[in-house]
Amino acid sequence: MDAERIKRDTVVIAVGNQKGGVGKTTNAIHLASALAERGRLALIIDLDMTSGATKALRAPTDGWISSFELLTGSEAAEDTIITDAEPEVPLPPNVHLIPSSRKLAELDMFLAQNPWVVQQDLLIEPIRALRGRYDYIFLDTPPQKTKTTVPALKAADFVILSAMPDHLAVSALGEALQDIATAQQYANAKLMLLGVVVCALPRPKTRLSRQLVSYVERTCIDPSGRTLKFATEISRSVVVQEAQRLGKTILQYQPTHLVAGEYRELAMEVESRLSGIRTGEASASVPAQEASNG
Numbered sequence: 001m002d003a004e005r006i007k008r009d010t011v012v013i014a015v016g017n018q019k020g021g022v023g024k025t026t027n028a029i030h031l032a033s034a035l036a037e038r039g040r041l042a043l044i045i046d047l048d049m050t051s052g053a054t055k056a057l058r059a060p061t062d063g064w065i066s067s068f069e070l071l072t073g074s075e076a077a078e079d080t081i082i083t084d085a086e087p088e089v090p091l092p093p094n095v096h097l098i099p100s101s102r103k104l105a106e107l108d109m110f111l112a113q114n115p116w117v118v119q120q121d122l123l124i125e126p127i128r129a130l131r132g133r134y135d136y137i138f139l140d141t142p143p144q145k146t147k148t149t150v151p152a153l154k155a156a157d158f159v160i161l162s163a164m165p166d167h168l169a170v171s172a173l174g175e176a177l178q179d180i181a182t183a184q185q186y187a188n189a190k191l192m193l194l195g196v197v198v199c200a201l202p203r204p205k206t207r208l209s210r211q212l213v214s215y216v217e218r219t220c221i222d223p224s225g226r227t228l229k230f231a232t233e234i235s236r237s238v239v240v241q242e243a244q245r246l247g248k249t250i251l252q253y254q255p256t257h258l259v260a261g262e263y264r265e266l267a268m269e270v271e272s273r274l275s276g277i278r279t280g281e282a283s284a285s286v287p288a289q290e291a292s293n294g
C-alpha cells in the first residue's frame, strides 16, 4: 500500500483499434504486467462491456463495483479499484484493475437521464483523481467508437494501436488513425500515437504476414518518415490462449516463454519511446494526425 502513496508521473495509454479480436486486451494486460515486472505500478481499466480484460484476469464481471460506477461518478474512482492485494482476484503483482460489467450497457440510459453530463468527458474527472497513484493507466477499449472509446481518447495521453497480421485488422488501423486525428482536433490536442504493436505473428512468418507487417511499417510513420510500428513483434502461440483460459498472463504462466520475453522487450521499447518524448527527441511525439497523413 505504501507504494501507492508515492506521487507518480502517470502515463495514460488507451489501447485501441476499430476491430475486435486484434489483441487489444492481450496487449494491454501483458504490457501492464511486463511494466510491473520492471517495478512500475499499473492500472488496467476495462471499458469493454464484454469484459475481456476482466475475464482474462479472473476478476468478477458481476456484483462488484466496476468501470460503470467510475464513468458515472457514482463511486469515488479509488473505490472502484481491485488491487493486487485482493484475495479473491489473483492479479499479477503491481497490476490493479477496474473491472467492467454488463452494467456498461446502461450507459446510454444514464446519459439520456443526465442531459448535463457530456459523454466525451466521462473519464476526465476519474482519470484526474487517479493520476499520481500509478505509473501507467491502460484503458482497454471496445471495438468501434462506442460510448466508452470516445471518453478514453479524450482522457488519454497516448494511444497504442494493436494489429494482427490479417487484412481486416490492418485495414481497421486506418480508421483508428483517423479517429485519433479527430480526437486531437475536437477533444484532446495533446493526444499522441505512441506506437503500433503487431501481435500474434505466425513463426516462421508467412508471406502474407510479412506483407502486412511491412504495410503497417510504411503507413504508420511520423513526418520524418520514421515508423511508429514497434520493432518488437509478438509471436502467435497457443500458450497465450492457454494462459488466458487459466486467468493468467503468459508472464505468470510461462515466464521463460518466447512471448513473455517479447512482451518484456516491448515494455522496454515503450519506456524508451516515452523517455525520448519526455526529453523531446523522439519522433513519436508528433501528433498522430500527421502520422496518418504521412
Ligand SMILES: Nc1ncnc2c1ncn2[C@@H]1O[C@H](COP(=O)(O)OP(=O)(O)O)[C@@H](O)[C@H]1O
Binding pocket: 019, 020, 021, 022, 023, 024, 025, 026, 027, 052, 162, 199, 200, 201, 234, 235, 236, 237, 238, 240, 241, 244, 259
Ligand atoms: N500472441 C498471441 N498468440 C495467440 N493468440 C493470441 C495472441 N494474442 C492474442 N491472442 C488471442 O486472440 C484473441 C483476441 O485477442 P484479444 O486480446 O481479446 O483482442 P481484442 O481485445 O482486440 O478483442 C484472443 O483469443 C487471444 O487469446
Ligand SMILES: [Mg+2]
Binding pocket: 021, 024, 025, 026, 048, 052, 053, 140, 141, 142
Ligand atoms: Mg478486448
